[in-house]
Amino acid sequence: MAAATGRCDLHTHSLASDGMQSPAENVRLARERGLAAIAITDHDTVAGVKEAMDEGERCGVAVVPGVEISTRAGGKDIHVLGYYVDCGNETFLKRLAGLRNTREGRNEKMIAKLQELGVDITMEEVIAGLGRELRPDETVGRPHMADVLVRKGYARDMRDAFDKYLGENAPAYVSVPRISPEEACLWIREAGGTPVLAHPGIYGDDALVERILEKAKPAGIEVFHSDHRPEDEKRYQAMADAHGLIVTAGSDFHGARQGVVFHGDIGSRTVSAAVLEQLKRASAGGGSC
Template sequence: MNTQQGYVDLHTHTTASDGMQPPAENVRLAKAAGLTAVAITDHDTVAGIEEAIREGERIGITVVPGVEISTVLEGKDIHILGYYINYQDPSLLERLAELRATRDRRNDMMIAKLQELGIEITMEEVIANLGRELAPDETVGRPHIADTLVIKGYVNNMAEAFDRYLGSSGAAYVNPPRITPTTAADWIREAGGTPVIAHPGLYGDDELVENIIQDARVAGVEVYHSDHGEAEEVRYLQLAEKYRLIITAGSDFHGARQGVVFHGELGGRCISTDVLTALMQAKS
C-alpha cells in the first residue's frame, strides 16, 4: 500500500559511488515505498543520474538530480549536498573528477596503512569484490574497503571495520587535504544548484555546523536523517528556523552490506515534496 504519496527521500546512493543498487533500482525502490520522488546523491559523481531519470520517466517517479560533495574543515569530513544541479555542466564534471582523484589517493593511503598493520589487502581486491567493472566516473569509498575486510575475515561486520580501522578514530584513517564546504557550496551554485549541509549530527560539533551555515551560505540543512535521533532533529530544526533554511530529509540509503542496511532503508527518512519547490526556487 502506498503510504508516502507526496513524499521524497532526498539522500540515496547507487553503484555509481558506494551504494549497492544500480540507479534504476533506487527509483524502483522509491516506487515500492510509495514515494512520489527520490534524489540521487552519489559521492563526488553524477554518473548515476541519467539512468535514474530514464527509469523515473518510465514508472512515474520524479528524480531529483543531485550530488554529495566531500569536503574537509578543521580536520573533519563534511558533506555538502547539491540539488537540481546541471549535471552535464563541463566545469562541474571537471571539478568532480578532481575530487574523485583525491578520493583515490585517500583510498591508496588507507590501504597502505592497513598493510602496515599486517592486513593483507590490495586495491585490486577491493575493486574485484565489486563483482563488476568500475566505470570511469564511478567512485570507490570506505564501505568498499570495509566490505573486503569483512570478506577476508579481519572484522566481523561493517561497524567493526569503521570502528577499528576506517572511521575517524580508526587505526588506518587518513584525511588528505580537500576543498572546504564553502568551496563545495560555491561549485553547486555555479552549476545552477542548491547547496544543503548533509547529516550535521554526524560531525559532533554544532558550533562548526553553524559556522558552515554562515560561511558557506547553504540554503538548507538535512534535519531528518537515518542517524539522527529525536534530540538532534529538534536541534537542527531550531537551527534551520534560526537561519531560515530549507528543511530536508534523507535516508542516506546505500543498500545492504553483509546483510546489514547501511544508514537506513530507502524512504526511511522523507519529507513532503513541497520541499522540491523550495529547493528549485533557491537555485542561483
C-alpha cells in the same frame, strides 16, 4: 517530472559511488515504498543520475539530480549535498573529477595503512569486489573496503569495520586536502543547483556546524537523517529556523552488505514533496541531465 504531493527521500547512493544497487534499482525501490520522489546523491559524481531519471520517467517517480561533495572544515570531513545541478556543466564535471582523483589517492594510502596493520587487502581486491568494471566517472569509497574486511573476517560487520579501521579516529583513516564547504556551495550554485549541508549530527560539533552555516551559507540543512536521534532532529530544526534554511531529509541509503543496510533503508527518512519546489526555487538552473 515534478511531484506535487507525497514523500521524498533526498539522500541515496548507487553503484556510481559506494552504493550496492544501480540507480534504476533505487528508483524502483522508491516506487515500492510509495515515495513520490528520490534523489541520487553519489559521492563526487553524477554518473548515476541519467539512468535514475530515465527509470523515474518509466515508473512515475520524480528523480532529483544530485551529488554529495566531500569537503574538509574544522579538522573533520564535511559533506555538502547539491540538488538540481546541471549534470552537463563541463566546469562542474571537471571539478568533480578532481575530487575523485583526491579520493583515489586517499584510498591507496588507506590500503597501505591497513597492510601496515597486518590486514591482507589490496586495492585490486576492493575493485574486484564490485563484480563489474569500474567506470572512469564512478568512485570507490570506504564501504567497499569495509565489505572486504568483513568478508575476510577482520570485522564483524560494516559498523565494526569503520570503528576498528576506517572511521575518522580509526588507525587506517587518512585525511587528505579537500575543498572547503564554502567552495562546494559555490560550485553547486555555479552548476545551477542548491547546496544543503548533509547530516550535521554525524560531525559531533554543533559549533562547527554553526560556523559552516554562517560562512558557506547553504540553502538548506539535512535535519532528518538515519543517524540522527530525535533530539538531534529537534536541535537542527531549530538551527534551520534560526538561519531560514530549507529542511531536507534522507535515508543515506547505500544498500545492504552482509544483510545489513548501511545507514538507513530507502524511505526511512522523508520530507514532503513540497520541499522539491523550495529546492528548485533556490537553484539557478532546475537540474538538467
